[in-house]
Amino acid sequence: MATRVRPVSYDKSCGFRKLCFNHLQMLLCCWFGYNVSLRVVQSSKRCAVIGGSGFLGRHLVEKLLDRGYSVSVFDIRQSYELPGVTFHQGDLCDKQTLLPALGDVSLVFHCASPAPGSDNRALFESVNIQGTRTVIQACIEAGVQKLVLTSSASVVFEGTDIKNGREDLPYAKKPIDYYTETKIEQEKLVLEACDKKKGFLTVAIRPHGIFGPRDPQLVPILVDTARRGKMKFIIGDGTNLVDFTFVENVVHGHILAAERLRPDSPLCGKPYHITNDEPVRFWDFMSDVLVGLGYAAPRYRLPYTLVYGLALLLWLLALILRPLVSFKPTFTPMRVALAGTHHYYSCERAKQDMGYKPVVSLKEGIARTVESYPHLRRGA
Numbered sequence: 001m002a003t004r005v006r007p008v009s010y011d012k013s014c015g016f017r018k019l020c021f022n023h024l025q026m027l028l029c030c031w032f033g034y035n036v037s038l039r040v041v042q043s044s045k046r047c048a049v050i051g052g053s054g055f056l057g058r059h060l061v062e063k064l065l066d067r068g069y070s071v072s073v074f075d076i077r078q079s080y081e082l083p084g085v086t087f088h089q090g091d092l093c094d095k096q097t098l099l100p101a102l103g104d105v106s107l108v109f110h111c112a113s114p115a116p117g118s119d120n121r122a123l124f125e126s127v128n129i130q131g132t133r134t135v136i137q138a139c140i141e142a143g144v145q146k147l148v149l150t151s152s153a154s155v156v157f158e159g160t161d162i163k164n165g166r167e168d169l170p171y172a173k174k175p176i177d178y179y180t181e182t183k184i185e186q187e188k189l190v191l192e193a194c195d196k197k198k199g200f201l202t203v204a205i206r207p208h209g210i211f212g213p214r215d216p217q218l219v220p221i222l223v224d225t226a227r228r229g230k231m232k233f234i235i236g237d238g239t240n241l242v243d244f245t246f247v248e249n250v251v252h253g254h255i256l257a258a259e260r261l262r263p264d265s266p267l268c269g270k271p272y273h274i275t276n277d278e279p280v281r282f283w284d285f286m287s288d289v290l291v292g293l294g295y296a297a298p299r300y301r302l303p304y305t306l307v308y309g310l311a312l313l314l315w316l317l318a319l320i321l322r323p324l325v326s327f328k329p330t331f332t333p334m335r336v337a338l339a340g341t342h343h344y345y346s347c348e349r350a351k352q353d354m355g356y357k358p359v360v361s362l363k364e365g366i367a368r369t370v371e372s373y374p375h376l377r378r379g380a
């Protein structure tokens with residue numbers, strides 16, 4: 001909204017009183033104009049983070065607050081409290097519970113998902129597919145203008161080597177698990193919902209192997225495996241390159257995408273890989289984290305096909321025996337595939353279209369991660 005300020009005019013007939021009046025008028029106009037523009041900035045700086053209680057979600061919320069946004073968090077659980085954050089607890093599959101969290105919000109980040117390690121197909125389908133349909137409908141109903149989805153680079157991964165994969169790789173025809181299968185459908189739904197005419201813009205961020213402080217998955221699973229004496233072996237020849245992405249870089253990619261998403265930008269309806277841009281040997285990364293926490297690095301090599309075959313067998317056994325006994329093998333076929341193949345991705349498109357560049361190096365990211373887990377140190 002433009003506020004017009006009349007120029008100060010000094011004419012002899014009105015003299016000093018008119019000058020004062022004009023000044024007062026100008027001050028009022030400035031104040032009023034300032035307030036209007038402040039309100040515009042404030043409303044465009046209100047956003048919602050669905051899944052904001054999670055690992056990535058909370059890091060995203062913290063950075064958004066730093067950047068002056070006020071944040072509405074929607075999550076099935078509340079894991080913290082922060083000034084500037086309003087919490088709404090509920091299941092994203094329920095539109096009526098979700099809608100109040102989107103009131104007065106122009107930008108929504110959707111980074112909620114069941115844990116990837118789960119094998120509950122029905123849950124993945126209801127949250128990632130049906131729930132994402134609900135998120136899109138709720139956004140449109142609430143007048144949200146931008147939706148940024150956290151997808152995953154694994155939507156193109158089928159368990160075989162990917163080297164410097166670009167975004168134009170086809171979606172996996174045989175996804176490695178239910179998690180990936182439903183992440184593919186989720187990404188398609190969000191990107192297809194992008195509609196410039198209706199003023200609803202969408203973009204998907206595809207991170208890979210997120211790590212960092214408070215990660216509930218990578219480091220805790222690794223340490224647990226080491227404590228049980230199972231991290232002695234390298235699967236394959238140990239030279240396979242993988243992307244591990246420090247959480248702050250993933251957050252940076254999300255915020256850049258949100259801020260650069262405009263009707264005239266190339267981002268509309270597109271997926272973007274966000275990585276550390278430093279592919280690393282899977283087993284070097286694992287060793288650095290383990291050694292940093294005081295554990296021994298894996299040393300003995302095992303052939304990939306042998307371990308994959310065994311993992312498949314164990315997984316089948318667990319499936320058959322499920323009605324009688326419940327056990328969860330550490331080395332699932334999915335983990336073995338991730339540990340023994342190349343899977344690293346190009347983030348050239350993000351660099352070009354949104355000026356992305358990692359803000360924290362892998363070395364620094366590992367150091368900060370290791371430091372953040374004193375309770376997982378050997379002997380702690």
Ligand SMILES: NC(=O)C1=CN([C@@H]2O[C@H](COP(=O)(O)OP(=O)(O)OC[C@H]3O[C@@H](n4cnc5c(N)ncnc54)[C@H](O)[C@@H]3O)[C@@H](O)[C@H]2O)C=CC1
Binds near residue numbers: 054057110207
């Ligand atoms: N951690 C990783 O290495 C990677 C994660 N991603 C994606 O990043 C996103 C965030 O992952 P993380 O932070 O690692 O997981 P997380 O498990 O820490 O966070 C997910 C959040 O979603 C919430 N949630 C789950 N179901 C919900 C529902 N029905 N309604 C409302 N909230 C619900 C959970 O309570 C949790 O707070 C996910 O979409 C995941 O697919 C993508 C690539 C790699």
Ligand SMILES: CC(C)CCC[C@@H](C)[C@H]1CC[C@H]2C3=C(CC[C@]12C)[C@@]1(C)CCC(=O)C[C@@H]1CC3
Binds near residue numbers: 116151208209222339
């Ligand atoms: C037991 C060891 C062989 C492996 C321990 C580390 C693993 C827990 C992690 C190594 C690569 C990670 C990874 C994911 C989860 C944790 C690991 C398997 C994802 C599946 C998380 C969700 C995604 O979207 C893709 C990730 C790929 C890498």
